[in-house]
Amino acid sequence: MADASFVIETERLRLREHDPADAAAMASLFNDIEVVRGTLSVPFPYTFAHAREWIAGLRPKWIYEGKPTSFAVVLRDGGVLVGSAGLNVDAAHRRGELGYMYGRAHWGKGYATESCRALLRYGFETLRLHVVYASHWGWNGASARVLEKSGMRFEGVLREHGVRLGEVHDSVVYGMVAEEHEAMRRGAVDG
Numbered sequence: 001m002a003d004a005s006f007v008i009e010t011e012r013l014r015l016r017e018h019d020p021a022d023a024a025a026m027a028s029l030f031n032d033i034e035v036v037r038g039t040l041s042v043p044f045p046y047t048f049a050h051a052r053e054w055i056a057g058l059r060p061k062w063i064y065e066g067k068p069t070s071f072a073v074v075l076r077d078g079g080v081l082v083g084s085a086g087l088n089v090d091a092a093h094r095r096g097e098l099g100y101m102y103g104r105a106h107w108g109k110g111y112a113t114e115s116c117r118a119l120l121r122y123g124f125e126t127l128r129l130h131v132v133y134a135s136h137w138g139w140n141g142a143s144a145r146v147l148e149k150s151g152m153r154f155e156g157v158l159r160e161h162g163v164r165l166g167e168v169h170d171s172v173v174y175g176m177v178a179e180e181h182e183a184m185r186r187g188a189v190d191g
C-alpha cells in the first residue's frame with residue numbers, strides 16, 4: 001500500500017500511508033479514553049477490528065488527486081508508530097481539515113507540531129489547497145497549542161457545536177490560507 005513517493009519526512013518523523021500491519025499498534029496506542037476523547041468520532045473502546053476496518057476503508061476517501069491524505073506517523077529512527085494524522089480534503093472547495101491523534105506515551109515531544117507543519121506544507125505545496133483548517137474541542141489546550149505553534153490563526157468558537165461521549169462541547173476553529181503559508185515559508189527562508 002505504501003508508496004515511497006508519498007512519504008513525507010521531517011527531522012524526526014516519517015509520515016507514510018497506513019498499512020494493514022499497523023492495526024495492532026494503532027489499537028494499542030488509541031484504545032485510551034484520554035486519546036479518543038479529543039477526537040471528533042473515534043470509537044471507544046478502540047479495538048484491533050476498528051483499526052483494521054478503518055485502514056481497509058481508507059481508499060478512495062483519503063485520496064485526493066491520486067495522492068494520499070491520511071498518514072501513519074512513525075519515528076524515522078526505528079519506525080515505531082506514534083500516531084495518525086491527515087488532511088480530510090473537500091475537493092469541491094479545495095480545502096482540507098487537519099486531524100491527528102498520538103499515543104499518550106508520545107505526547108509532549110513536539111511530534112504533533114512537527115507533523116502538523118509538514119502536513120500544512122503538503123496541503124499547500126503538493127495538494128495545492130487554498131485553505132487548511134482544524135477544530136478542537138474547547139477544553140483541548142494541547143491541540144490549540146499545536147495549531148498555534150504551526151502558524152495557524154484562531155478563527156472563532158462554534159458554541160456547543162458537538163456532542164462527544166455524552167457531553168456537549170464548543171468547537172474552536174483555526175485556519176491558514178495559502179498566502180499565509182507562503183509568507184510563513186518565505187519568512188523562514190529569508191529570516
Ligand SMILES: CC(C)(COP(=O)(O)OP(=O)(O)OC[C@H]1O[C@@H](n2cnc3c(N)ncnc32)[C@H](O)[C@@H]1OP(=O)(O)O)[C@@H](O)C(=O)NCCC(=O)NCCS
Pocket residue numbers: 034035036037038039040099100101102103106107108109110111112113114135136137140141142143145146
Ligand atoms: C493534542 C495532541 C495531538 C498533542 O500532541 P503532542 O505531540 O503532545 O503535541 P506537541 O508536543 O507538538 O505540543 C503540545 C503543546 O501543548 C502544550 N500543552 C499540553 N497540555 C496542555 C494543556 N492542557 N493546555 C495547554 N497547553 C498544553 C504543551 O506544553 C506543548 O506546548 P509547548 O511546546 O509550548 O510546551 C495529543 O495530546 C493527542 O493526540 N491528544 C488526543 C487526540 C486529540 O486530542 N487530537 C486532537 C484533535 S483536534
